[in-house]
Amino acid sequence: xxxxxxxIELTGSSPISSDDAVKNAIAAAAQSLHNLRWFExxxxxxxxxxxxxxxxxxxxxxxxxxxxxx
Amino acid sequence: xxxxxxxIELTGSSPISSDDAVKNAIAAAAQSLHNLRWFExxxxxxxxxxxxxxxxxxxxxxxxxxxxxx
Amino acid sequence: xxxxxxxIELTGSSPISSDDAVKNAIAAAAQSLHNLRWFExxxxxxxxxxxxxxxxxxxxxxxxxxxxxx
Amino acid sequence: xxxxxxxIELTGSSPISSDDAVKNAIAAAAQSLHNLRWFExxxxxxxxxxxxxxxxxxxxxxxxxxxxxx
Amino acid sequence: xxxxxxxIELTGSSPISSDDAVKNAIAAAAQSLHNLRWFExxxxxxxxxxxxxxxxxxxxxxxxxxxxxx
Amino acid sequence: xxxxxxxIELTGSSPISSDDAVKNAIAAAAQSLHNLRWFExxxxxxxxxxxxxxxxxxxxxxxxxxxxxx
Amino acid sequence: xxxxxxxIELTGSSPISSDDAVKNAIAAAAQSLHNLRWFExxxxxxxxxxxxxxxxxxxxxxxxxxxxxx
Amino acid sequence: xxxxxxxIELTGSSPISSDDAVKNAIAAAAQSLHNLRWFExxxxxxxxxxxxxxxxxxxxxxxxxxxxxx
Amino acid sequence: xxxxxxxIELTGSSPISSDDAVKNAIAAAAQSLHNLRWFExxxxxxxxxxxxxxxxxxxxxxxxxxxxxx
Amino acid sequence: xxxxxxxIELTGSSPISSDDAVKNAIAAAAQSLHNLRWFExxxxxxxxxxxxxxxxxxxxxxxxxxxxxx
Amino acid sequence: xxxxxxxIELTGSSPISSDDAVKNAIAAAAQSLHNLRWFExxxxxxxxxxxxxxxxxxxxxxxxxxxxxx
Amino acid sequence: xxxxxxxIELTGSSPISSDDAVKNAIAAAAQSLHNLRWFExxxxxxxxxxxxxxxxxxxxxxxxxxxxxx
Numbered sequence: 001x002x003x004x005x006x007x008i009e010l011t012g013s014s015p016i017s018s019d020d021a022v023k024n025a026i027a028a029a030a031q032s033l034h035n036l037r038w039f040e041x042x043x044x045x046x047x048x049x050x051x052x053x054x055x056x057x058x059x060x061x062x063x064x065x066x067x068x069x070x
Numbered sequence: 071x072x073x074x075x076x077x078i079e080l081t082g083s084s085p086i087s088s089d090d091a092v093k094n095a096i097a098a099a100a101q102s103l104h105n106l107r108w109f110e111x112x113x114x115x116x117x118x119x120x121x122x123x124x125x126x127x128x129x130x131x132x133x134x135x136x137x138x139x140x
Numbered sequence: 141x142x143x144x145x146x147x148i149e150l151t152g153s154s155p156i157s158s159d160d161a162v163k164n165a166i167a168a169a170a171q172s173l174h175n176l177r178w179f180e181x182x183x184x185x186x187x188x189x190x191x192x193x194x195x196x197x198x199x200x201x202x203x204x205x206x207x208x209x210x
Numbered sequence: 211x212x213x214x215x216x217x218i219e220l221t222g223s224s225p226i227s228s229d230d231a232v233k234n235a236i237a238a239a240a241q242s243l244h245n246l247r248w249f250e251x252x253x254x255x256x257x258x259x260x261x262x263x264x265x266x267x268x269x270x271x272x273x274x275x276x277x278x279x280x
Numbered sequence: 281x282x283x284x285x286x287x288i289e290l291t292g293s294s295p296i297s298s299d300d301a302v303k304n305a306i307a308a309a310a311q312s313l314h315n316l317r318w319f320e321x322x323x324x325x326x327x328x329x330x331x332x333x334x335x336x337x338x339x340x341x342x343x344x345x346x347x348x349x350x
Numbered sequence: 351x352x353x354x355x356x357x358i359e360l361t362g363s364s365p366i367s368s369d370d371a372v373k374n375a376i377a378a379a380a381q382s383l384h385n386l387r388w389f390e391x392x393x394x395x396x397x398x399x400x401x402x403x404x405x406x407x408x409x410x411x412x413x414x415x416x417x418x419x420x
Numbered sequence: 421x422x423x424x425x426x427x428i429e430l431t432g433s434s435p436i437s438s439d440d441a442v443k444n445a446i447a448a449a450a451q452s453l454h455n456l457r458w459f460e461x462x463x464x465x466x467x468x469x470x471x472x473x474x475x476x477x478x479x480x481x482x483x484x485x486x487x488x489x490x
Numbered sequence: 491x492x493x494x495x496x497x498i499e500l501t502g503s504s505p506i507s508s509d510d511a512v513k514n515a516i517a518a519a520a521q522s523l524h525n526l527r528w529f530e531x532x533x534x535x536x537x538x539x540x541x542x543x544x545x546x547x548x549x550x551x552x553x554x555x556x557x558x559x560x
Numbered sequence: 561x562x563x564x565x566x567x568i569e570l571t572g573s574s575p576i577s578s579d580d581a582v583k584n585a586i587a588a589a590a591q592s593l594h595n596l597r598w599f600e601x602x603x604x605x606x607x608x609x610x611x612x613x614x615x616x617x618x619x620x621x622x623x624x625x626x627x628x629x630x
Numbered sequence: 631x632x633x634x635x636x637x638i639e640l641t642g643s644s645p646i647s648s649d650d651a652v653k654n655a656i657a658a659a660a661q662s663l664h665n666l667r668w669f670e671x672x673x674x675x676x677x678x679x680x681x682x683x684x685x686x687x688x689x690x691x692x693x694x695x696x697x698x699x700x
Numbered sequence: 701x702x703x704x705x706x707x708i709e710l711t712g713s714s715p716i717s718s719d720d721a722v723k724n725a726i727a728a729a730a731q732s733l734h735n736l737r738w739f740e741x742x743x744x745x746x747x748x749x750x751x752x753x754x755x756x757x758x759x760x761x762x763x764x765x766x767x768x769x770x
Numbered sequence: 771x772x773x774x775x776x777x778i779e780l781t782g783s784s785p786i787s788s789d790d791a792v793k794n795a796i797a798a799a800a801q802s803l804h805n806l807r808w809f810e811x812x813x814x815x816x817x818x819x820x821x822x823x824x825x826x827x828x829x830x831x832x833x834x835x836x837x838x839x840x
Contacts, residue, residue, distance in 0.1 A: 004168035007149040009077040011133060017509050019577050028074035028136055030611030041604040044531040051520030063151060066168055079147040081203060087229050089367050098144035098206055100401030111394040114251040121240030123233065157439050159297050170331030181324040184461040191450030214308035217289040219637040221693060227369050238634035238696055254391040261380030263373065273291060276308055284658035287639040299437050303473065310471030321464040343641060346658055354728035357709040359497040361553060378494035378556055413711060416728055424588035427569040429777040431833060448774035448836055483571060486588055499707040501763060507579050518704035518766055534601040541590030543583065564798035567779040623781060626798055647789050649717050660751030671744040674811040681800030683793065719787050723823065730821030741814040
């Protein structure tokens with residue numbers, strides 16, 4: 001069988017690390033989508049306050065198997 | 071708190087100007103989404119008729135705060 | 141009237157050909173969206189098994205006229 | 211019938227605005243070509259004199275239906 | 281002898297396949313140019329009608345040996 | 351004589367238009383640099399509030415003739 | 421277990437079709453490598469003779485599981 | 491009020507991690523600039539010695555509010 | 561003396577972190593190559609299972625001094 | 631007055647150097663066009679024979695002032 | 701110790717060659733900065749007069765070790 | 771017959787010129803590979819010492835006809 005996947009774009013943020021910002025984006029996607037398959041990091045940015053990193057902001061594309069409910 | 075943002079891609083069109091095409095895309099997004107935060111212009115094109123610009127067509131990415139309803 | 145279009149990203153797969161993977165992605169989009177207008181191929185990949193192409197995997201952007209139901 | 215289009219690249223300039231530079235490029239193309247169909251903005255630059263913008267310089271690709279005369 | 285080549289950009293269309301759209305672009309170029317040497321695919325798009333591909337639209341760069349007649 | 355130019359990157363903002371954001375960036379550069387020669391638009395973004403564009407934010411590269419004072 | 425993959429770049433050619441050029445590249449890789457996993461199309465070009473496509477030339481990246489023998 | 495931001499490019503290095511290299515670049519910028527606002531990762535590289543990572547080297551763009559002192 | 565370097569492309573994977581996936585790729589390269597000099601991250605992706613990151617997959621280019629044995 | 635410029639793409643070749651390949655492309659353009667203004671190098675390639683460079687092949691974009699004769 | 705480097709962008713020009721334009725940009729940077737470490741060519745353009753190259757214009761990024769004086 | 775080509779990536783260095791760095795990379799490839807066909811310049815960088823260019827470092831892709839021995 002030939003699958004079709006949908007790809008959405010999310011920006012996760014985290015005060016801890018760039019990897020943690022990715023995990024937060026994935027966790028948010030997983031709340032409403034049940035067939036997540038892969039992600040790809042598109043952009044890594046961050047917000048600076050008082051000369052230090054306040055939040056890492058990482059944009060990811062997330063691919064999931066398309067079914068009738070999505 | 072660490073936010074997660076979703077990013078969608080829209081093409082707005084306008085017979086008036088490239089900026090107006092962006093505004094039309096944002097206005098369409100604002101009809102169903104209530105936490106729009108930023109946009110980025112991805113591509114500026116247009117349709118030509120009789121040797122003049124009939125419509126500017128500007129593609130934007132629009133980021134908004136993700137909540138349960140989106 | 142100035143239209144606004146939404147653009148989604150899909151990956152279609154096919155054991156037959158790259159064009160067929162595109163058609164499968166379009167067919168999946170057409171099941172829930174009724175105003176599809178254009179597509180653009182973003183990436184052509186594939187999965188290899190036993191030294192041959194098991195599936196072509198082609199990612200496309202698909203644009204459609206935005207209306208209240210989308 | 212399947213059309214073939216030719217794409218040329220032009221840089222329009224204008225002291226007024228970026229959109230006006232695009233219009234000047236299209237107007238120049240329309241003087242010798244009669245089937246202009248679309249344009250795409252490739253690059254937006256400008257020339258500075260005395261600390262202000264003397265000319266906007268916008269490079270566009272312009273597509274037109276190919277026929278025997280072109 | 282050191283050759284110089286000119287490169288033009290064309291979009292071919294076809295209801296049949298992406299490869300056929302390329303062939304149509306090459307065929308149109310061959311009608312007026314006699315020293316075609318190579319092509320490169322730049323973009324693969326298509327027009328959708330009633331949920332299926334009405335036309336593949338493939339943009340190619342075509343290189344040919346420059347001589348006095350071109 | 352062979353000039354050397356330095357290129358700096360600035361983001362101008364404006365509630366009015368994308369062109370005005372560029373002009374604001376150029377005006378800020380002109381306050382401390384006296385030999386501005388050209389600019390190039392790198393990115394066009396904006397900040398959204400209450401569903402409309404609060405500020406256009408346009409990033410430009412600005413080139414100027416390098417002399418001893420810079 | 422965490423795998424490591426190596427990626428090589430090949431250009432396949434074919435007088436028949438772009439897909440066939442990909443298959444020829446994969447077939448050549450499969451002669452000496454036994455754990456091919458995926459490919460990605462990087463560039464699609466071709467050689468023109470007498471106004472028609474003599475060979476499609478498609479460059480692919482091919483990924484395979486790294487083991488001691490490679 | 492419409493702000494103007496300046497963007498500088500720095501490469502931070504660290505023997506510890508890619509995130510730590512970013513933090514070192516930001517810390518160096520914060521020594522002389524007081525209105526740092528955001529950063530963006532441009533490139534992640536590293537120096538290898540004896541088969542392991544001696545230093546991560548991460549290039550970032552850093553944006554800050556432009557004022558008279560900068 | 562003017563060195564020549566060869567660059568290979570590897571994808572490392574890790575269930576732990578993006579940095580660890582890079583280290584795994586470097587470690588695999590170091591098993592057969594003795595003059596590794598630098599790496600550059602090309603792409604950061606990952607595999608998702610049950611809504612969480614199962615493996616980070618990071619593609620790197622690795623440069624090493626070319627000698628007769630390579 | 632606001633000029634409009636046309637941009638064409640040429641590949642020059644030379645057995646001598648990359649710069650000489652550019653000069654050959656410009657010289658060919660200058661035979662039929664009289665208002666050449668600038669060029670930009672797009673790609674530097676070459677043809678290898680017997681393990682050495684037989685020809686440098688450099689692709690340039692050439693901009694010229696558009697007038698009625700072009 | 702972990703160094704931090706700053707990267708600036710310069711355009712050098714020369715009537716002689718593309719390499720000479722790079723050297724002129726480096727020489728200008730060396731007049732005020734004492735820890736230059738590397739450069740990277742970003743863009744190669746040129747100005748044409750009377751159908752020949754009047755100046756090569758090459759844009760480079762130049763990296764240097766950041767210290768208190770910069 | 772349809773050939774398959776393999777593409778490798780090398781960085782050549784030279785204290786003399788950018789072209790010479792390319793030649794050094796080609797010469798190194800020619801020592802072990804006998805069917806070199808083309809190259810493409812990917813990146814031009816250099817190492818700076820005492821304010822001048824110590825080495826040009828040019829990265830090239832080199833394509834060669836694949837046969838059983840490679």
